[in-house]
Amino acid sequence: MTSSAPVIVPISNTQSTGAAQSQPPIATPAIRSFISNISETVRNGFAQRRPWSELIDRSAFSRPDSISEATQRIRKNYSYFRVNYSALIAVVLGISLLSNPFSLILLVALLAAWIFLYLFRPADQPVVFFGRTYSDKETLGILVITSIVVIFLTSVGSVLISALVVGLAIVCTHGAFRMPEDLFLDDQEVGSTGFLSFLSGPSANSVASVVAARV
Template identity: 40%
Template sequence: MSSLISGIKGTTQSLTALRRPWRDFFDISTVDLPSSTSDATTRIAQNLTHFRLNYTLILLLILFLSLIYHPLSLLTFLVILLAWFFLYFARDREEPVVIFGFFIDDRIVIAALFGLTVAGLVLTGVWVNVLVALAVGVGFVILHAGLRSTDDLVMDDLESPYGNVLSGGDDELDSPRGDYSGI
């Protein structure tokens, strides 16, 4: 039981560390129209990477609000969310999932949780509400990510959606060119 509580505590702390301050997220001075389609896609990729937990929380809030008048569906959603948390997010990736003595692969866990999620939505009859809520949420996320300038974002190479390609490191082994030298 103490390992479960420490696992939940560790996961919560790591997720909290990923969340960016809401004042940075909603900073109105950073809103600017992108100059081109390329600029918009770059902004979307960088903002989705930088604010991923903030965007996830907004999507979950919109989904929660869409289910507020459907208590059975809301309860089902919370149970499925707990299943996702305990079976996928809160567990150590080094340890396999063991159910009835069988080792279960991560892909099977994800497929089973996805199937459980879809079945829960269909059986409670709110799948249309959820699809509309997700469409509204994704629309908001894409709109925010495209309009928010990335000039003030500080991202390291591990966080960048482009990897260390954009870095100007002096170490040749970490270079995107590998260990080749110029002629």
């Protein structure tokens, strides 16, 4: 009696193959797209800035005769130099944060928490901390409370407010003492509103859409 070897039937793993084929291609991370939109928006905004030589032209400075004239000068100069003024305030804010490293670290940590825990976290990946799973609403509430504590109960709020006050004081002083008679404004530029209107773009829209979708 001859012994026959067992027949080996080839088994094709169709389930794993199908699962591998059904997986969508890896998409570009949202954070990378957000940074790209931010850099593009900032570049487009700075492309609208006025020459700095016009901003510091000493021959164009004179003392205003009244408060109403100073207010009118500020309004016209703001419409013309709004990108330059925004850059000046950003520089003052950056210097203030660099001179207060503790506030800078807290602000960066808060911004990172918003980005990685809420704004650009995949919806199918809940936040798990100490074995407890937090929903989107709970995560949003914790981040809001943390932001209030960091901004209003630490030195971060005072640093930001003082920097903004100093920046606005510089802008208002320059706008009040610079004569705007040599500035030529387009109707579209005069009608634009918002101190940071040049930064409104796809980056702001993407953040707003993410927040609206999660709330």
